[in-house]
Amino acid sequence: MKKYGKAGFYLLLLAGAVVLPLLLNMSKKGKYQIITLTLAMVWAIATLSLNLVLGYTGQASLAHGAFLGIGAYTFAIFVERVGLNFWLALPLTCLFTAFLGALVGLPSLRTKGPYFAIVTLCFNVIVFKVFENWKWLSGGLQGQKVTIPSYLSEYWARYYVVLAFLILVLLIERQIVKSLLGSTFIAIRSNENLAEAVGIGSFRNKLLSFTVSCFLVGLAGALFAMVKGSVDSTVTNYLYSFYILIYLLIGGAATLAGPVVGAVGLYYLLDRIKSIGEFRYLAFGLILIVVIIYLPRGIVGGARQLWDWGKRQYNKREEVPE
Amino acid sequence: MTLLKVDGLTRRFGGLIAVNKVDFEISSGSITAIIGPNGAGKTTLFNLVSGSVTPDEGKVVLDGKDITGWNPHNVARGGIARTFQTTALFEELPVWVNLVIGRRMRTRSGLWDALLHTPRAVREKKETTQRVMEVLSFTGLGGYADQPAGALPQEAQKRLAIAVALVGQPRLVLLDEPTGGVGLEETDNIIALIERIRATGVTVCVIEHKMRMIMNLADRIVALNFGVKIAEGDPQEVCQDPSVIEAYLGECIA
Numbered sequence: 001m002k003k004y005g006k007a008g009f010y011l012l013l014l015a016g017a018v019v020l021p022l023l024l025n026m027s028k029k030g031k032y033q034i035i036t037l038t039l040a041m042v043w044a045i046a047t048l049s050l051n052l053v054l055g056y057t058g059q060a061s062l063a064h065g066a067f068l069g070i071g072a073y074t075f076a077i078f079v080e081r082v083g084l085n086f087w088l089a090l091p092l093t094c095l096f097t098a099f100l101g102a103l104v105g106l107p108s109l110r111t112k113g114p115y116f117a118i119v120t121l122c123f124n125v126i127v128f129k130v131f132e133n134w135k136w137l138s139g140g141l142q143g144q145k146v147t148i149p150s151y152l153s154e155y156w157a158r159y160y161v162v163l164a165f166l167i168l169v170l171l172i173e174r175q176i177v178k179s180l181l182g183s184t185f186i187a188i189r190s191n192e193n194l195a196e197a198v199g200i201g202s203f204r205n206k207l208l209s210f211t212v213s214c215f216l217v218g219l220a221g222a223l224f225a226m227v228k229g230s231v232d233s234t235v236t237n238y239l240y241s242f243y244i245l246i247y248l249l250i251g252g253a254a255t256l257a258g259p260v261v262g263a264v265g266l267y268y269l270l271d272r273i274k275s276i277g278e279f280r281y282l283a284f285g286l287i288l289i290v291v292i293i294y295l296p297r298g299i300v301g302g303a304r305q306l307w308d309w310g311k312r313q314y315n316k317r318e319e320v321p322e
Numbered sequence: 323m324t325l326l327k328v329d330g331l332t333r334r335f336g337g338l339i340a341v342n343k344v345d346f347e348i349s350s351g352s353i354t355a356i357i358g359p360n361g362a363g364k365t366t367l368f369n370l371v372s373g374s375v376t377p378d379e380g381k382v383v384l385d386g387k388d389i390t391g392w393n394p395h396n397v398a399r400g401g402i403a404r405t406f407q408t409t410a411l412f413e414e415l416p417v418w419v420n421l422v423i424g425r426r427m428r429t430r431s432g433l434w435d436a437l438l439h440t441p442r443a444v445r446e447k448k449e450t451t452q453r454v455m456e457v458l459s460f461t462g463l464g465g466y467a468d469q470p471a472g473a474l475p476q477e478a479q480k481r482l483a484i485a486v487a488l489v490g491q492p493r494l495v496l497l498d499e500p501t502g503g504v505g506l507e508e509t510d511n512i513i514a515l516i517e518r519i520r521a522t523g524v525t526v527c528v529i530e531h532k533m534r535m536i537m538n539l540a541d542r543i544v545a546l547n548f549g550v551k552i553a554e555g556d557p558q559e560v561c562q563d564p565s566v567i568e569a570y571l572g573e574c575i576a
Contacts, residue, residue, distance in 0.1 A: 172437060179436030180422070180429055180446060187423040190412040197372065197410070199398035199427025199490060208433065 017163055021156045031155055035227070038159045040267040041166045042223045046240075047247040047259035048169050049216035054245075055253035056177060057209040058189025060113075062241040063104065063120035066127035067214050069236025071097045071221020073131070076144040076231050086149050094218040101214025105207045112192075124238040131233040143232030146225045162223050166260070169216055174256055176212070185209050189254075246284065250291045252298025261299055325350040325525050326402075326494055331370055331380035340366040342549040343380070348494065348542075353516065353526045355536045357560075358546035359570050364529045365407055367546070368496050372404045373397040385493070399427050403487035404496040407529075409479050413472030417463060417482060420471050421454040424486035453489060461485040461515060477508040481515060488519065495519065497528040501535065513539055537561065545570065 020037070024030040050064050074096050078089035108119040131138040138144065152158055176182050187195040188202050195202055225231045244263075251262020266287075273280045295302035326348040333341045341363045348354045356364050369375035371382050373394040382390045389400055398404075412420045429450060435443035458464045461481045466474055471482055480500055487495050500516065501509045513535055520526055530536050536543065536557065543560040545553040547569040553560045560566055 175439065176433070176436050179443060180426060180431050180450070181433060181436045183419060183422050184426055186415065186419075187412055187426070190415060191410060193374070193394075194406070194410040194412065194486075195423070196374070196394040197398060197404055197406075198424045198486060199395050200423070201393070201395045212433065 014167070018160075021159050025156070034159050035155050036268060036271050037264070038155070038162050038227050039224070040264040040271075041159075041162045042220050042227060043244070043247060043267050044260045044263035045162075045166055045169050045223065046217050046220035046244050047251065047263040048173055048256075049213045049220060050244050050248050051253060051256075051259045052173060052176065052185075052216070053209050053213040055248060055255070055258075056182065056189060057185040057206060058192075059109065059206055059210065060117040060245075061120045061210065061213070062117050062238065062245065063108075063123045063127075064213075064217050064244050065238050065240030065242075066124040066236055067097055067101060067217045068221040068224065068240055068244075069127065069131065069231075069233075070100060071218035072225040072231045072235045073138070073144065073221075074218070075222035075225045076146045079146055079148075080144060086152075090219070090222055093222045094215045097218025097221065098211050098215035101218075102207065102211045105210040105214075109203060109206045109210060121238060121241065124236070124241050128233070128236045128238055131236045138233040139231075141232070143230045145230045146228070148226055148229070152226070158227055162227065165219060165223060169219065170256060170260070172216070177256070181205075181208075186254075246288055248298075250287060250298055252295075252300030252302075255298070255300040255304070258298045258300035265299075323350045324348070325385055326371070326527075327381075327383040328367075328371065329381040329383065331367070331382065332378050333366055333370055333375060334378055339549050341370060341377075344546070344549070344551050345380075346544045346551065346554055348525060348527055350493075350525055351520065351523060352541040353520055353528065353539055355540035355543045356527065356529045356546065357531070357533075357536065357543060357566075357570065358552075361548075362546040363549040364546055365498060366549075368404060368498055368529065371397075372402060372496060395427070398490065398492075401493035402496065403490060403492035403494070405480075405483040405487050405498055405500065407498040407502065409476075409483050411471040411479060411482060411486070414470055416468050417471055417474070418454055418458070418467045420482060420486050421457055421489045422450055424489040425450045425453055427490050453491075457485050457489045460518070461488070462511075477504045477511065480504060480512060484512075484515065484519075488524070492524065494525045494527065497526065499529050499531065501530065501532060509535060533561075 021034050024033050046064060046068055050061065053059050053061050071093055075089055075093040078084045078092060079086060084092065104123055108116060108123065111119050152161065184200055184205050187200055188205055192202050221235070224235065247262040247266055248259055250266060251260065252258025270280055270284065273283065291298060324347045328347070329345050331341055331344045332339065344367060356367065358364050366375060370377045373392045373396065376391050380390070381388055384400055384402060387400070389397055392400065412423060429446040431440070431443040431446050434440065458467055461484065463478065463482055463485060466478060471479065474482060484495070484497065484500060497516070501512050504512065509532065516526055516528065516539060528540070540557055543555065543557055544551060545560055545563070545566045552565045552569060553563040
């Protein structure tokens with residue numbers, strides 16, 4: 001019974017996500033909002049990818065902005081300069097990003113904790129500088145155009161494509177996290193020395209987690225290029241690494257819903273208050289401070305605690321008459 | 323039959339020789355105790371055997387196989403499990419998940435099994451659950467299964483640490499002060515557990531300070547002081563050894 005309730009809840013959410021564009025289309029600025037939501041879902045995929053390596057495996061990568069940009073450019077170059085088919089370019093982009101991720105992970109995962117964060121941040125800065133200055137690669141100020149198939153030229157079609165991929169990534173991450181491999185990752189996050197002592201090769205598993213994470217963020221990059229229709233060097237900016245990190249922390253690391261809630265919620269919110277200009281980042285900071293102090297497990301973690309607390313109170317009330 | 327052979331094991335930390343040419347043997351199915359004053363090198367000796375510290379000289383041989391300098395996770399896979407002096411657990415995770423992780427090295431399913439939910443993934447999950455249940459009841463932790471490991475009482479945490487070591491079916495377990503910080507009555511629980519472990523055919527090596535406990539429990543005792551082995555033998559012999567009395571005991575209580 002309880003299980004059906006949960007499935008029903010997810011189906012309701014899905015139905016809501018499917019119907020939403022139809023409702024929004026009736027309003028005046030509907031098109032703009034649908035595009036905003038589409039981009040928000042792309043960020044949700046990127047945040048889910050970081051969740052695997054940071055939330056579950058405990059390795060704070062600050063290179064995900066770089067890999068997002070690399071994914072976006074790889075996709076653009078595959079489609080425009082190599083002339084690959086859209087649906088062939090997509091998986092190839094993911095594979096290429098994953099391969100680069102493994103190459104970067106090999107040396108950088110030898111470091112631990114804050115050192116790993118710094119090494120990956122350095123990588124991101126280097127990638128950003130390369131794309132900024134190497135005009136042949138990045139296409140200079142105009143960037144690189146991305147042609148998409150005509151059946152995706154409508155903004156709402158892209159919304160549904162991104163939604164489908166978001167659900168796919170959620171399912172993939174769920175499968176991993178609930179598996180024995182997932183428990184291996186969580187063990188490394190929880191106590192790396194003990195994990196080693198019970199026979200878990202931590203380096204190998206961290207590398208696997210990082211590589212899969214890069215595969216997923218490569219997908220986010222490719223979808224980003226598809227939604228925008230072009231990419232320029234700003235997409236590799238290390239600021240995006242921090243955005244993704246903040247989406248994750250606020251939404252709730254090591255939960256499946258957290259990255260989606262954090263990325264979609266914050267991206268949409270920040271877009272709504274665009275009129276106040278740069279001041280909106282003050283709100284960013286404020287939310288972050290409040291969440292880190294009062295909700296160490298993010299919004300989703302906090303909601304879960306509240307739910308458990310409510311359930312305990314309810315059970316207590318039932319016990320009293322006996 | 324000799325299960326573990328330690329031969330001339332030496333480790334220096336700067337000018338300090340923490341473990342100095344120590345050799346001893348552990349025979350299959352026995353309980354061996356390692357005793358000595360604080361700073362005698364007992365824990366370093368465990369670290370050398372389990373691979374978390376690399377020896378400068380000497381050899382560690384497990385069942386005829388030289389495992390000197392192996393990574394900790396390979397030593398664990400080779401059949402030596404250990405616990406830590408300051409109880410190490412996956413604290414925020416439920417007790418049963420701690421045990422699932424402890425069993426992980428005996429399962430092989432990886433990324434593809436997770437994504438495609440292969441028959442191997444299903445089978446290994448089932449086997450793991452079975453083994454976890456066994457160990458939960460063996461160590462008397464069944465009532466705690468769903469609680470976070472860090473929330474357990476001290477003595478239960480010590481038993482859980484042993485359970486995590488046992489669930490991967492090692493041949494030898496190294497227990498670093500399994501009763502440290504545990505009250506007298508509860509100590510008996512853990513002694514009984516160690517005896518039951520031996521009864522299942524697993525060899526035990528234990529670092530311990532409570533002499534009364536060791537006298538009844540151990541088949542053999544190795545005494546260390548300043549990194550050097552000062553005595554070895556059965557409890558009676560070691561207890562009456564003048565150098566042990568001088569270094570450690572003050573007087574023999576048996």
